[in-house]
Amino acid sequence: MGQSHSMTINGRSLDVRLDDPDTPLLYVLRNEVGLRGPRFGCGLGQCGACTVHVDGQIVRSCVTPLSSLKPESKIVTLEGLGTPEAPHPVQAAFVEEQAAQCGYCINGMIMTSAAFLNDKPKPSEAEIRQALAGNLCRCGTHARIVRAVQRAATSL
Amino acid sequence: MPTTQLSRRHVLQGGAIIVGFSLSRSLPTVAASGTAPSKAVALDEVDSYLALERDGSAIVYSGKVDLGTGVQTALTQMAADELDLPLSRVRVIQGDTALTPDQGPTYGSLSIQNGGTQIRAAAATARRKLVQLASERLGTPADALVTRDGRVTPAAGGEGIAYADLLKDGHFSLKLDKDAPSKNPDAFSFVGKSVARLDIPAKIYASSTYMQDVKLPGMLHGRVIRPPAIEARLTAVDEASVAGMPGLVKVVREGDFLGVVATSEWTAIKAAEKLSATWSKAETLPEQSRLWEHVRATPVVKEDVTSNVGDADAAMSKAARTLKATYDFAIHTHGSIGPSCAVAEPEGDALTVWTASQMTHALRTQLSAMFSLPPDKVRCIYVEGSGCYGRNGHEDAAADAAILARAVGKPVRVQWSRADEHGWDPKGPPTLIDLSAGLDDNGAVTAWSSQFHIPVGAAGSVPLVAATLAGLPHETALAPGNIVHNSAIPYGFPNVKTVCRRLATTPLRPSWIRTPGRMQNTFANEAFFDECAAAAGVDPLDYRLRSLADARGTEVLRRVAALAKWESRPSPKGDAKDQGDVQTGRGLSYVKYELYRTYVAAVAEVEVERRTGMIRAKRVFVVQDCGQIINPDGVRNQIEGNVIQTVSRVLKEEVMFDRSRVTSTDWASYPILTFPEVPEIVMELIDRPRDKPWGAGEPSAAVIPAAISNAVFDAIGLRLRSVPFTPEKVKTALQRT
Ligand code: FES
Ligand code: FES
Numbered sequence: 001m002g003q004s005h006s007m008t009i010n011g012r013s014l015d016v017r018l019d020d021p022d023t024p025l026l027y028v029l030r031n032e033v034g035l036r037g038p039r040f041g042c043g044l045g046q047c048g049a050c051t052v053h054v055d056g057q058i059v060r061s062c063v064t065p066l067s068s069l070k071p072e073s074k075i076v077t078l079e080g081l082g083t084p085e086a087p088h089p090v091q092a093a094f095v096e097e098q099a100a101q102c103g104y105c106i107n108g109m110i111m112t113s114a115a116f117l118n119d120k121p122k123p124s125e126a127e128i129r130q131a132l133a134g135n136l137c138r139c140g141t142h143a144r145i146v147r148a149v150q151r152a153a154t155s156l
Numbered sequence: 157m158p159t160t161q162l163s164r165r166h167v168l169q170g171g172a173i174i175v176g177f178s179l180s181r182s183l184p185t186v187a188a189s190g191t192a193p194s195k196a197v198a199l200d201e202v203d204s205y206l207a208l209e210r211d212g213s214a215i216v217y218s219g220k221v222d223l224g225t226g227v228q229t230a231l232t233q234m235a236a237d238e239l240d241l242p243l244s245r246v247r248v249i250q251g252d253t254a255l256t257p258d259q260g261p262t263y264g265s266l267s268i269q270n271g272g273t274q275i276r277a278a279a280a281t282a283r284r285k286l287v288q289l290a291s292e293r294l295g296t297p298a299d300a301l302v303t304r305d306g307r308v309t310p311a312a313g314g315e316g317i318a319y320a321d322l323l324k325d326g327h328f329s330l331k332l333d334k335d336a337p338s339k340n341p342d343a344f345s346f347v348g349k350s351v352a353r354l355d356i357p358a359k360i361y362a363s364s365t366y367m368q369d370v371k372l373p374g375m376l377h378g379r380v381i382r383p384p385a386i387e388a389r390l391t392a393v394d395e396a397s398v399a400g401m402p403g404l405v406k407v408v409r410e411g412d413f414l415g416v417v418a419t420s421e422w423t424a425i426k427a428a429e430k431l432s433a434t435w436s437k438a439e440t441l442p443e444q445s446r447l448w449e450h451v452r453a454t455p456v457v458k459e460d461v462t463s464n465v466g467d468a469d470a471a472m473s474k475a476a477r478t479l480k481a482t483y484d485f486a487i488h489t490h491g492s493i494g495p496s497c498a499v500a501e502p503e504g505d506a507l508t509v510w511t512a513s514q515m516t517h518a519l520r521t522q523l524s525a526m527f528s529l530p531p532d533k534v535r536c537i538y539v540e541g542s543g544c545y546g547r548n549g550h551e552d553a554a555a556d557a558a559i560l561a562r563a564v565g566k567p568v569r570v571q572w573s574r575a576d577e578h579g580w581d582p583k584g585p586p587t588l589i590d591l592s593a594g595l596d597d598n599g600a601v602t603a604w605s606s607q608f609h610i611p612v613g614a615a616g617s618v619p620l621v622a623a624t625l626a627g628l629p630h631e632t633a634l635a636p637g638n639i640v641h642n643s644a645i646p647y648g649f650p651n652v653k654t655v656c657r658r659l660a661t662t663p664l665r666p667s668w669i670r671t672p673g674r675m676q677n678t679f680a681n682e683a684f685f686d687e688c689a690a691a692a693g694v695d696p697l698d699y700r701l702r703s704l705a706d707a708r709g710t711e712v713l714r715r716v717a718a719l720a721k722w723e724s725r726p727s728p729k730g731d732a733k734d735q736g737d738v739q740t741g742r743g744l745s746y747v748k749y750e751l752y753r754t755y756v757a758a759v760a761e762v763e764v765e766r767r768t769g770m771i772r773a774k775r776v777f778v779v780q781d782c783g784q785i786i787n788p789d790g791v792r793n794q795i796e797g798n799v800i801q802t803v804s805r806v807l808k809e810e811v812m813f814d815r816s817r818v819t820s821t822d823w824a825s826y827p828i829l830t831f832p833e834v835p836e837i838v839m840e841l842i843d844r845p846r847d848k849p850w851g852a853g854e855p856s857a858a859v860i861p862a863a864i865s866n867a868v869f870d871a872i873g874l875r876l877r878s879v880p881f882t883p884e885k886v887k888t889a890l891q892r893t
Binding site for chain 1 (some may be wrong): 223224225226278352353355357359360361362363364365366368369402403420421422423425426490491492494495540542543544571573574697772789793794795796798799801804822823824828829830831832834836837842
């Protein structure tokens with residue numbers, strides 16, 4: 001049964017029912033809403049795989065209880081960032097640079113970079129690396145990811 | 157020929173799953189429509205690898221799977237070229253035991269070299285057959301026909317016949333001929349080109365399906381509760397501790413295996429945390445601080461002599477000068493960013509498992525043994541997961557899901573936690589290596605002798621955690637990978653003896669992690685060889701070239717030297733007493749992978765901060781010759797990954813444990829390289845379109861540890877022989893001088 005919670009996700013309002021209002025946002029997005037952009041990596045706020053935007057800010061959804069969000073908070077996931085037809089510049093740049101191996105971390109890389117470039121449209125390479133310092137990639141795609149963010153910055 | 161019966165239910169259900177999960181490309185039209193009750197999977201049948209659909213497009217069935225390395229794209233390129241089809245009309249189905257041939261596990265950098273070569277041969281055999289069929293139909297001699305864009309047409313011109321019209325049911329019913337004439341490399345449209353990876357857009361737009369995304373109708377969520385100590389016994393479970401949790405379906409106990417099943421993932425997580433259980437004490441691991449003494453004292457089961465030339469002992473005793481050193485390489489975890497996950501569905505006495513396993517066929521064998529089911533009752537279907545870099549926890553999660561699913565009679569998804577993954581994935585075993593060399597008056601090596609203290613066993617099936625805990629049938633042999641490779645050396649010294657002392661046990665369940673053995677062994681060999689070069693006062697490049705009689709090896713070394721603007725001089729550059737705080741150095745390293753294939757040479761440039769002991773890898777130059785390159789950008793992507801991951805392993809990584817268990821169970825206690833620490837990578841690939849395609853997955857990782865050790869030596873005159881090269885080790889060594 002559980003309680004009903006209102007949310008705004010990717011521009012859509014919806015209600016979810018949860019047994020536990022402290023369920024982390026990640027599980028709500030993946031299992032209740034059926035989104036796949038945000039990924040489970042650690043559940044500890046350590047890797048960034050679960051990153052989403054809440055009111056334009058990056059949030060680690062694995063450690064964000066749903067109860068901590070206001071119903072009017074605007075949640076945007078990778079799905080809501082862009083589409084192949086209308087890509088976000090960061091997404092287009094990741095495709096151009098072939099910036100993925102397994103791709104499991106890539107949600108976090110794109111979401112973090114998109115928010116970062118919003119605040120700082122013309123970053124240096126060192127600033128990009130710093131902005132992504134808390135996002136882990138095990139495949140070693142870092143070099144391509146940095147190139148993709150640089151490319152996106154020039155196209156913004 | 158062995159075929160696997162697909163029950164109609166599975167086919168239909170597969171169809172249903174597909175629709176729900178955009179896996180529509182994961183089952184062939186023929187099977188989904190129910191027209192083909194069985195699918196050939198024998199290794200010598202063309203139909204095992206290939207089918208033509210009614211619209212003339214081809215399905216490739218690959219036993220090798222894409223672990224995020226771009227193999228799917230490369231296989232598509234190879235098949236499309238061989239069949240003269242556009243890329244868009246070739247699709248690849250991977251690692252489904254009911255549909256794909258057992259081409260062996262996806263490891264050892266063999267997907268293209270072996271798997272791709274088999275698929276290429278199947279496609280070449282198929283094309284010859286299509287031409288022959290067209291020749292009969294058109295009354296034109298076969299050598300006057302060409303294949304183009306899915307049609308066989310007269311070379312002189314004319315419409316010709318579409319493949320689909322030549323082969324009505326899409327089946328070839330033909331033995332694979334591995335000598336079927338393959339296309340002239342000059343005529344390739346796709347092979348050798350940087351075709352964009354087929355899987356990348358979906359990953360960027362969140363429409364791909366990872367293992368972690370698979371959902372079945374009625375699926376429940378499971379979690380496992382692992383013992384607090386390896387080999388602890390489960391003495392009691394207090395089910396009352398979780399009684400009444402909304403959504404909890406069942407607590408499952410089988411022997412020492414403990415898990416929970418719930419209707420939601422979050423409930424399963426909470427129940428696993430809350431469930432109170434009593435375990436016996438167990439302290440079966442050695443003291444970590446005495447790990448190397450423990451390894452040295454472990455009983456030796458056998459000695460593998462991996463090379464024996466001349467008389468190393470006699471030459472050593474006559475040498476003008478001898479050097480001795482011991483190298484060690486820490487235990488590493490795979491560290492997949494997404495912890496392992498699997499879904500299992502029981503149906504009567506049959507079991508279907510969706511898994512990111514790199515070896516679905518071997519997993520099927522393991523699961524059928526575990527549950528005493530005939531192999532044809534178990535189907536394992538590959539779905540791409542988070543990169544695994546070897547045998548991580550994917551297979552174990554599958555066994556967990558299978559136990560839980562059978563206990564509740566419903567499909568169950570098991571998602572490992574971060575602590576499950578770091579704590580319970582099998583580990584790259586600790587490696588201890590003793591080396592000695594004898595030099596003559598001119599500094600040339602006259603004797604080389606080495607002993608590798610490494611666990612017994614090869615690749616194979618790593619025992620499944622769930623089977624072990626539950627006391628169900630399982631393997632007991634160690635499977636650390638083929639870790640004897642590259643213990644022998646590529647240099648032509650007159651007297652050489654290399655011996656692997658195979659140890660009866662190793663502290664944690666071992667398996668292979670990217671470049672198993674080849675990395676550790678090449679580290680010791682190439683760093684120790686650098687010690688010899690320094691002792692001889694010779695430039696490290698020059699020293700290598702003097703002992704190498706292999707043109708391709710010489711070429712990668714010369715080219716990497718040119719790329720890195722290598723300055724000819726002996727190491728070290730400065731010395732440890734130099735007072736500058738940040739010192740720079742360069743180091744060279746070389747490998748001929750497994751001494752018969754892919755050549756790689758690398759130069760690392762490092763900075764060492766004397767005050768903190770911090771090493772920064774600034775730039776890494778790589779030149780690789782892996783024969784024919786299928787997809788240059790794919791190879792570059794893989795090399796970049798190898799360099800970065802290995803720099804991480806070498807500078808930072810070490811699994812920590814106490815007497816009971818692994819204690820480095822998250823990213824804080826097992827840190828990996830982060831963006832600000834990633835080196836710049838500069839590379840050159842040597843393409844040999846007329847040669848065999850050799851593996852590119854792992855070889856470039858092998859050269860990185862020694863390149864860094866050699867660069868640090870060049871910078872500060874200190875030899876680092878113990879991976880990881882942590883700031884503490886550097887500081888301690890500096891203080892000693
Ligand atoms: S999954 Fe949220 S930070 Fe790792
Ligand atoms: S691309 Fe695999 S973890 Fe980053």
